Structures are given as C-alpha cells and as structure tokens.
Amino acid sequence: MTSSVPEGTxxxxxxxxxxxxxxxxxxxxxxxxxYGSVAAIDRLSLDIASGEFLSLLGPSGSGKSTILMAIAGFxxxxxxxxxxxxxxxxxxxxxxxxxxxVFQGYALFPHMTVRGNIAYPLKLRGIRGAELxxxxxxxxxxxxxxxxxxxxxxxxxxxQQQRVALARALVFDPAVxxxxxxxxxxxxxxxxxxxxxxxxxxxxLGTTFVNVTHDQEEAMTMSDRIVILRDxxxxxxxxxxxxxxxxATRFVADFLGRANFLEGEAGPVSGGCLTxxxxxxxxxxxxxxxxxxxxxxxxxALRPERLSVLAPDAAVxxxxxxxxxxxxxxxxxxxxxHVVETPLGVLEAHTPAFGAGVLRxxxxxxxxAWPWDGGVLVEDR
Ligand code: ADP
Numbered sequence: 001m002t003s004s005v006p007e008g009t010x011x012x013x014x015x016x017x018x019x020x021x022x023x024x025x026x027x028x029x030x031x032x033x034x035y036g037s038v039a040a041i042d043r044l045s046l047d048i049a050s051g052e053f054l055s056l057l058g059p060s061g062s063g064k065s066t067i068l069m070a071i072a073g074f075x076x077x078x079x080x081x082x083x084x085x086x087x088x089x090x091x092x093x094x095x096x097x098x099x100x101x102v103f104q105g106y107a108l109f110p111h112m113t114v115r116g117n118i119a120y121p122l123k124l125r126g127i128r129g130a131e132l133x134x135x136x137x138x139x140x141x142x143x144x145x146x147x148x149x150x151x152x153x154x155x156x157x158x159x160q161q162q163r164v165a166l167a168r169a170l171v172f173d174p175a176v177x178x179x180x181x182x183x184x185x186x187x188x189x190x191x192x193x194x195x196x197x198x199x200x201x202x203x204x205l206g207t208t209f210v211n212v213t214h215d216q217e218e219a220m221t222m223s224d225r226i227v228i229l230r231d232x233x234x235x236x237x238x239x240x241x242x243x244x245x246x247x248a249t250r251f252v253a254d255f256l257g258r259a260n261f262l263e264g265e266a267g268p269v270s271g272g273c274l275t276x277x278x279x280x281x282x283x284x285x286x287x288x289x290x291x292x293x294x295x296x297x298x299x300x301a302l303r304p305e306r307l308s309v310l311a312p313d314a315a316v317x318x319x320x321x322x323x324x325x326x327x328x329x330x331x332x333x334x335x336x337x338h339v340v341e342t343p344l345g346v347l348e349a350h351t352p353a354f355g356a357g358v359l360r361x362x363x364x365x366x367x368x369a370w371p372w373d374g375g376v377l378v379e380d381r
Pocket of ligand 1 (some may be wrong): 035038039040058059060061062064065066067322
C-alpha cells in the first residue's frame with residue numbers, strides 16, 4: 001500500500017537532489033479505547049512518516065500511554081486499525097509486531113550484564129555467534145557504553161541504564177521504536193543531555209521514533225513533529241515551530257510554552273490589521289492567512305517574549321502599547337520575567353537579561369509594547 005506524506009512533514013530541501021517522498025511507516029486509523037465511560041483514545045487517526053521523530057504530548061490522562069501501548073500490542077483497542085508499512089498489526093502479539101520498545105515497566109534484566117541485556121532480543125530472534133557479537137558491539141558503541149558492557153544494571157547510573165534500554169530496543173534494527181517517557185526518571189541536567197543524544201542517535205539511524213512525553217521542552221527539543229493530545233483526541237499536529245508560533249487553540253497555546261491571552265471584540269480590519277476592542281482600548285493585530293475567521297469576539301495569544309518592558313514615557317513607534325505597574329519580577333539567568341498589571345489584564349513579559357535589559361521592581365510604572373504581528377488569534381477551546 002502506498003500512502004501520501006503526513007500533514008505537516010517538512011518537505012525535503014530543494015538542494016537535496018531528487019525529491020524522495022517520505023513513506024508512511026505507521027498509520028493509525030480511528031483508534032478507540034474505552035475504560036468504562038472514559039474514552040482513553042477517541043477515534044484517533046495519525047500517519048507517521050518513515051524516519052520521523054514524533055512525540056505524543058499532553059497532560060496527564062490525555063491518552064498518550066494508552067496509544068503507545070495499543071501500538072505496541074499491550075492494550076487491546078475497542079476499534080480502529082494500526083498499520084505498519086501498510087500491514088495491519090492489530091491481531092499480532094507484541095513480540096510479533098517487531099517494534100523496539102523503551103517502556104517504564106520494561107526494566108532491564110537485573111541478573112544479566114549490559115551485554116547480556118542488549119543481546120537478549122537478538123537471541124530471541126535466533127541470532128547467534130559472530131553476527132550476534134557484531135550487532136551487540138555496534139549497539140553498545142551507539143550509546144557509548146563500551147566501558148560498561150560487563151557491568152550489571154545495578155552498577156549503572158539511571159542515565160546509563162536508560163542507554164542500555166535504548167540499545168536493547170535498537171539492536172535488532174526495528175523499523176519503529178516506541179519510547180514511553182524514556183527520560184522522566186532522570187534529573188533535569190542529565191535529561192537535557194540525553195535529549196540531545198537521543199536526537200543525534202535518531203538522526204544517524206534514520207529509524208522512526210514515536211515518543212510519549214508530558215514535558216513540552218523535551219518534545220520540542222527532540223521531535224520533527226508533535227501531536228498535542230487532550231482527552232484522547234488530537235488537538236493539533238505540527239512541527240515544534242508551527243505549534244509554538246501558530247497554535248490553533250487556547251489549549252495548545254497554553255500547554256506548549258507560556259502565553260498571555262487578550263480577549264475582546266473583533267472590530268474593523270484595515271491595512272491587514274484587525275482592531276480588537278478590550279474595555280475601550282484598541283489592540284491592533286496583523287492578520288495571517290492561516291488564522292480562523294472571527295466571530296464577534298477575538299482571542300489573541302501573545303507569547304511573553306514578544307513583549308518589551310519600557311519606561312512609561314518611552315516611544316513605541318508602530319506597535320501596541322499599554323501602561324501598567326509591575327506586580328512581580330525575577331531574574332532567571334537568560335531572561336527577566338515581569339508580571340505587569342495593565343488595563344488589558346495581568347500580562348507576563350520575558351525580556352533578555354543581558355545588554356540593555358533592566359529588571360524593574362514591583363510597584364514600578366512601565367509601558368509594555370509588542371508588534372502588530374506579535375500575537376496569534378486562537379480558538380477559545
Ligand atoms: P497519559 O499517558 O496521557 O497520562 P493514559 O493513557 O495513561 O494517559 O490514560 C488515559 C485515560 O485512560 C485516563 O483517564 C486514565 O485514567 C484511563 N486509563 C488508562 N489506563 C486505564 C486502565 N487500565 N483502567 C482504567 N482506566 C485507565
């Protein structure tokens with residue numbers, strides 16, 4: 001079966017030679033799983049391109065793990081199909097589906113060495129002798145565990161154990177690797193390091209990765225595309241850039257990164273700019289083609305880093321401007337965070353902490369400014 005390119009997959013660069021259509025590796029059709037009255041997965045359809053790194057991202061209880069477990073074959077769906085390379089896998093037990101899995105409940109074998117753990121999936125598949133050794137060594141190299149191959153799992157750090165789990169999932173060259181919160185047990189610094197390692201591993205191998213996470217930064221760091229889930233349904237699918245800069249709904253804008261929301265009356269459009277009336281004030285917004293047609297109300301999502309914090313008498317040029325008073329402020333290394341009470345509501349601004357950046361104190365009067373194209377209209381859901 002041939003399938004078309006999943007929506008939102010970035011096209012190959014024109015410099016990359018002849019255009020090669022990405023193949024759909026994994027296709028999910030109308031997948032449904034109910035637990036009593038709760039639909040953990042609600043008629044979910046999704047195409048995952050071959051070689052893609054796709055993350056399922058959503059709050060706790062949004063159905064991420066259930067989807068991954070259904071793909072892997074550990075959860076029996078109530079309806080729908082899962083196709084691997086066009087072939088339905090729904091009737092197959094997990095071991096016959098051929099996925100590499102890194103699941104929380106799929107711990108390392110404590111009585112086997114690192115090498116033994118990594119060799120296990122190959123032995124299951126009847127691979128022995130020199131071929132076994134060659135592939136195990138290659139997997140050990142891939143995750144940089146050469147010095148630890150003879151150790152037992154309990155003699156490894158959390159990060160090293162996760163690398164063994166990853167090598168064990170990759171050693172038999174699966175077409176698709178399923179990862180369920182692979183880094184969640186690690187501390188923040190190690191997690192950040194392993195995110196980049198996992199991403200570079202993915203780039204070298206070209207294997208399809210489907211990753212579950214509730215950590216928005218992790219999803220943005222590693223993924224080609226992110227699926228934002230809520231109550232077992234897809235809210236939006238896109239590249240990290242597209243989801244962050246053009247969220248379709250309040251939920252997506254709020255879940256991925258921080259956002260201020262300005263709600264008002266949709267007024268006249270002139271020169272490509274909509275005026276949004278909020279308590280007698282007018283906020284200008286440059287309309288994009290992709291934005292939803294408005295009704296009488298307009299909801300603008302405004303990222304905190306699009307706001308400048310200025311002296312109250314500063315000129316702002318062709319920008320929106322609102323005066324306010326600082327409620328709280330903080331220095332967080334790269335940025336100053338200001339929370340400012342304004343007639344438009346309480347707004348959060350993130351400004352660079354270097355150069356001319358000034359941290360203003362609570363009670364100080366300021367003006368906030370942002371460009372007309374600084375926000376994005378979102379649906380109120
Ligand atoms: P997530 O991984 O996004 O946190 P889950 O897939 O674990 O979400 O759960 C989705 C929904 O299904 C939740 O409401 C959860 O309570 C419910 N659920 C998941 N597994 C079971 C189960 N074995 N029995 C009953 N309800 C379940």
